Structures are given as structure tokens and as C-alpha cells.
Amino acid sequence: MQYTLKKSLGQHFLKDERVCEKIVKALREDDFSHLLEVGPGGGALTKYLLQLSAIEFKAVELDAEKVAYLEHSYPSIKGKILHESILDVALPFPVPFTVVGNFPYNISSQILFRILEWKEQVPVMIGMFQKEVAQRVTSKPNSKDYGILSVLIQAYYDVEYLFDVPPGSFNPPPKVMSGVIRLKRRSTHYDMKNERSFFTLVKSAFNQRRKMLRNPLKSLFDKELLQEEIFSKRAEQLNVEDFAKLTFKMK
Missing domain, CATH: 3.40.50.150 (Vaccinia Virus protein VP39)
Incomplete structure (x- = not known):
């Protein structure tokens, strides 16, 4: 056949x-x-x-x-x-x-x-x-x-x-x-606000991967928070734990 x-x-x-x-x-x-x-x-x-x-x-x-x-x-x-x-x-x-x-x-x-x-x-x-x-x-x-x-x-x-x-x-x-x-x-879990926030954050961050994070993420965080040092980085500079921690600061 x-x-x-x-x-x-x-x-x-x-x-x-x-x-x-x-x-x-x-x-x-x-x-x-x-x-x-x-x-x-x-x-x-x-x-x-x-x-x-x-x-x-x-x-x-x-x-x-x-x-x-x-x-x-x-x-x-x-x-x-x-x-x-x-x-x-x-x-x-x-x-x-x-x-x-x-x-x-x-x-x-x-x-x-x-x-x-x-x-x-x-x-x-x-x-x-x-x-x-x-x-x-x-x-x-x-x-x-x-x-x-x-x-x-x-x-x-x-x-x-x-x-x-x-x-x-x-x-x-x-x-x-x-x-x-x-x-x-993984045997251990990354601490994050919730899965939905994590997925939204990661997808938004890489949507404009060449720009500093404060640009693609401006709708997800308060204006004052966006002045923090981490938002001067680009998405590819953050590791998984960085993204997980950031979810707690989202609106």
C-alpha cells in the first residue's frame, strides 16, 4: 500500500x-x-x-x-x-x-x-x-x-x-x-503574579524586541514604574525569572 x-x-x-x-x-x-x-x-x-x-x-x-x-x-x-x-x-x-x-x-x-x-x-x-x-x-x-x-x-x-x-x-x-x-x-516553579499576566508581558515585550522595554510595555505598567532601570533594557536581555518578577508590578 x-x-x-x-x-x-x-x-x-x-x-x-x-x-x-x-x-x-x-x-x-x-x-x-x-x-x-x-x-x-x-x-x-x-x-x-x-x-x-x-x-x-x-x-x-x-x-x-x-x-x-x-x-x-x-x-x-x-x-x-x-x-x-x-x-x-x-x-x-x-x-x-x-x-x-x-x-x-x-x-x-x-x-x-x-x-x-x-x-x-x-x-x-x-x-x-x-x-x-x-x-x-x-x-x-x-x-x-x-x-x-x-x-x-x-x-x-x-x-x-x-x-x-x-x-x-x-x-x-x-x-x-x-x-x-x-x-x-521543571521541578521548581517561577514565582509570578499569574500565568495570563506572564504570557501577556512576554508577548508584548518581544513585540518590539529592538526597543527599550518602556516602549512596548507602556500600557502594562504605571508611568512612574517605567522609569526604573530594568525598563531601559531590551526584551532579549531579560531572563525568565526577570519576566516572572515583573508580573507583580503590572497594572
Whole structure:
């Protein structure tokens, strides 16, 4: 049974067995009993995940043709596929679960925000992204890649860049390098006013990342407060804790 590749869904299917094995090895460094694969596609990684013992497995796949292909090629997956978009699917398990996947590149940032929505249920995520996105998630202050994704993800997860994946590992080969990263939920929480204030602050600050913070943040703080030294900095100069502390001073 054959399948077609759909550019509209950002499909670049993994074909390199060594990369699949490295992802599974990284997965097994943490204990888990429930596993969700996002975008199994042609099943290169899926066939390894189905072999994991004592694991309740589900996969979320939007493309009906791929669902049919997977059920035909891997009969044991029947009943375990959620035929939906990861952006719309309901919480797949009532208990904590690990997320893994070669994520569709055209919605990779949205997938990360989905993981943030599920952060209480997702202690670990291992995902493949365009290298540029992977670098944004893992970058530190005072770098050009450091931005909204970096701060919001790192507020709740410890992040680690695991390894590069070259274009030749995929069919069709993307025009860019890819990278696999791991998120592990932080054991301690940053003290902040509330999550909504934190998200609003971070997004507003990076909205005009080249300007001193007192410009993009003038609607969120009293005029007198904006004279404080920290507001002379640019967004990329603040670390996660700086942003968290600032939420207490918001209007």
C-alpha cells in the first residue's frame, strides 16, 4: 500500500533508522507508561514505539490516507490512532503522558503552545523541529534566537538540544536542517503574579524586541514604574525569572 506526500500538511517523513533509534533511546531515559506520538506519517518512528513494552500508546494523525496506511502496515495500531489535528484533539489520556514526534513544520510553534496548555499532564516531550525552531526553544538571553517561545517554554520546562538531523534523513528532503530537542518539566516553579499576566508581558515585550522595554510595555505598567532601570533594557536581555518578577508590578 502506497501513500502520497502532502505539502499542505508540511509532510517530510523520516526514513533514517538511526535517527529513529536515537529518538527512542532518548525517550527511554525517562520512565513513562503512556505515550502520544504526534504526526506518525509513514510510521518510521511508530514501528519502534509500538514495540515498547508495558506502554499505552496513541498516535494523532490528521491525514486519512496515512491513517489507512498505518493500520494496513502496522495492524497492532488499530484503535490507537486519533484521526484529528494535534491542535484540536482532546487530552488523549486521563493520566500523565510523554509526547514524541517528527512534528509537521508548518505548525511546529502551535504544537509547542499546545504542549504548554497540557504542561500539567506532559512531564517530557521529545520532538523534531526545523533547526531554527529548535534553536529558538533552547536559546538563552542575549542571543538573536531568544524570544517568546524561549521564555514561555523555559518557564515551565528544562530544555535540551539533543542532535541535528540532516535533510537526507527525510523523504522528501526539506531545504533546512532539523533538530531534536527534549523538554522536561521543571521541578521548581517561577514565582509570578499569574500565568495570563506572564504570557501577556512576554508577548508584548518581544513585540518590539529592538526597543527599550518602556516602549512596548507602556500600557502594562504605571508611568512612574517605567522609569526604573530594568525598563531601559531590551526584551532579549531579560531572563525568565526577570519576566516572572515583573508580573507583580503590572497594572
